[in-house]
Amino acid sequence: MYHSASANRQRPCDLRNADASGGSMVSRTNFGGGTAVLTPATARPAALARWLWVVAWMVVAMIVVGGITRLTESGLSITEWKPVTGAIPPLTDAQWQAEFEGYRQIGEYQQITGPAGMTLADYKFIYFWEWTHRLLGRLIGLAFAVPLAWYWIRGAIPSGYKPRLLALLALGGLQGVFGWFMVRSGLSSEVTDVSHFWLSIHLLTALFTLAGLAWTAFDLRRLAQIPGARPARLGGVALVAALILFVQLLLGAWVAGLNAGLASDTWPLMQGRLVPEFDSSQGLFWAMTHDPFLIHFLHRWWAWVAVAALIVLARKVRPLERRAAIAIHAAFGTQIILGIMTVWTGVSLWVATAHQLVGALLVIALTWGAHVLGRRP
Structure with missing residues (x-):
């Protein structure tokens, strides 16, 4: 039937x-x-929506753990990619020594942590965060793939949604690949950190996947409430706001990748001036993509462009869905405060982690508002 x-x-x-x-x-x-x-x-859009929200919150948790992994310089602690067997951590002293020996071969240990006197106990601490980050990725893959197969076999997926769910599954797989490319970019005796470009690709793919999960969940929930409801469309003010926020998130990822948050511990001025000194010897474009002082400056002030766009979006959304408008305002307001506190505290671990968490929540809030505006009769 x-x-x-x-x-x-x-x-x-x-x-x-x-x-x-x-x-x-x-x-x-x-x-x-x-x-x-x-x-x-046999379609069960409400059940699918609940399942996608579970996966979405797991992605949020992974983004938070990824932030901690970055802030504790733990990302290069595991020097191999073993998608299956890597789920089991070292269990014996010999296994721990083997893992530690692999870490000793890279530039981060030879130039930074080794001279600082890193012990095996110190190594186990950073290993824990990277292992936890990778484990969450594996769990998210299972939490998505297994129910997807079950719903598919049961005929519970509404027409038109199978390609989108497969695309989300592919994004999850790409996220793991991009994560390894990011780690591999730092596994050299010549460098001491991962590429900030690969870090931004890794983080933005996670946030894009999060937005896709939320958008699809909103579509399915609406379909459950209104039989025959068509998927919402992204356009107009919502698209502009999303693109502006994308730039801000990209700059934030570069700030994290270049440790540019440490370029200044004052706000609103940097180095006692509005525009800090930066290296422009290789051209302005190079400076905008590589110089930590300029990228930090761009990130803190482009935020206000994003705020203006989000205010406009929230005003458009408010007559249609007041809760979504409140969520947008609350998210960007909290994010601005946490961003300033991150600077003032010299990138305190938990303040910076909260900043990344609220960044993910802001993506969900924007997705909610954009979906409200994109709903069709």
Whole structure:
């Protein structure tokens, strides 16, 4: 049996008719002349929405642990990528010594942590955070792939959503690949850190995946409430706000990758001046993508462009969904305060971690508001 949905400008009406081919019942929800969308009667959009929210919050947790991993300089502690066997940490002293020996071969140990007197106990601390980060990635993959297969077999996925769910699964796989490329960029005796470009790709892919999970969950929840509801569209003010926020998140990732948060512990001035001194000897574009002082400056002031865009978005959303507008205001307000506190505290671990957490929540809030504006009759 199938539910057939089309569109009517006034109000939905359900028509029950016998199928000419076999007498099975067909439900037609008419919304005014749109193309019919056939959805299996076994579809469970509400259950799928709840499942996607569980995965989304797991992604938020992974982003937080990733932030801690970065702030504790733990990202290079595991020098091999073992997608399956790597889920088991070292269990014997010999295994720990072997892992530690691999870490001793890279520039971070030889130039920074080794001369500082790193012990095996110190190494175990940074290993824990990187291992936890990778373990969360594996758990997220299972939490998405296994229920997806189950819902697929049961015919619980509404028509049109299978390609999107497969795309989200592929994004999750890419996230793991990008994470390894990021780590590999720092596994050399010549460098002491990962590439900030790969770090930004890794982080932004996670945030894009988070937005995709939230958007799809909103679509499915609406479909559960209104049979025949069409997926929302992203455009207009919401698209502009999303692009502006994307730039801010990119700059934030570069700040993290270059340790540029340490470029200044004062706000609003840097080095006692509005615009700090920076290295422009290789051109302005190079400075905008490599110089920690200029990138820090751009990140702290582009934030206000993002705030203006989010205020406009929230004002558009408020008449339609007041809670979404409040969420947007609360998220960017808290994020600004945490950003300033991160600077003032010299990048305190837990303040900076909270800053990254609220950044992820801001992505969800923007997605919510954009979805509200993009809903179709």
